[in-house]
Amino acid sequence: PPGGRLIQHGDLVVAYERHDSMKAVVVDSKKGQLQNRHGTFSHRDWVGKPFGSKVFGRDGRGFMHLLAPTPELWTQVLKHRTQILYAGDISLICFNLELCPGRTVLESGTGSGSLTTSLSRAVGPNGAVNTFEFHEERAQVAAEEFKRNGMKNISVTHRNIEENGFPENLHGKADAIFLDLPRPWKVVPSAASCLITDACFCSFSPCIEQVQRTCEALVEHNFKDIKTVER
Ligand SMILES: C[S@@+](CC[C@H](N)C(=O)[O-])C[C@H]1O[C@@H](n2cnc3c(N)ncnc32)[C@H](O)[C@@H]1O
Incomplete structure (x- = not known):
């Protein structure tokens, strides 16, 4: 994490054995233990160490690394x-949305x-992510995880976006x-109201029929420079 912060009680760390074996762990310095094929690791030994540290099991032989939960690692754990x-x-989405510090998404x-x-x-930290989810428990769990990951610029709202669109206070703000x-495609009218001029809209769909309907709605609402990427 920025500033080389040291691991503390309550932190979320990625216990990294190797590229195909890693796990998210919340540090419990009082009674936390992690057992794997490399040994038994006591969370108490982790507190005060920099993220990225190599830590050894209680028998002093097996080891693993304690990594910060970056977006790249978080997606995997x-x-x-x-x-x-x-x-x-x-990567493609962030690139095509032209994201940079200070933006509102x-x-x-x-x-x-x-x-x-x-x-x-x-x-x-000077930008904002307003994310909306209509499954209440999912919204709540995501909010808790973002908080634990220290991501203060994310706000999670429980809302049916297809039925209600984005809230009015976001009109002209995105x-x-x-x-x-x-x-x-049901959200395109609301998206058109929320985006500032010369802004970017991106939608991910698994079926070409969904893509076609979304493109038609975008044309209808005067979006320009529309492209489809198949992967
Ligand atoms: C495929 S998941 C999104 C995955 C996400 N992009 C990720 O990388 O973790 C789609 C989500 O949209 C939510 N959803 C479906 N219809 C919705 C609606 N009308 N309003 C808000 N959220 C909705 C579902 O509950 C589900 O959690």
């Missing part, structure tokens, strides 16, 4: 409550929050909008 977006699509649905953490880092919804 988060609990899947939904289908999620992965590194290749996330709207997202729906939040899902498991895999994309949201990358949006958050791209817009930085630099970028991203949708991962079953019927994204």
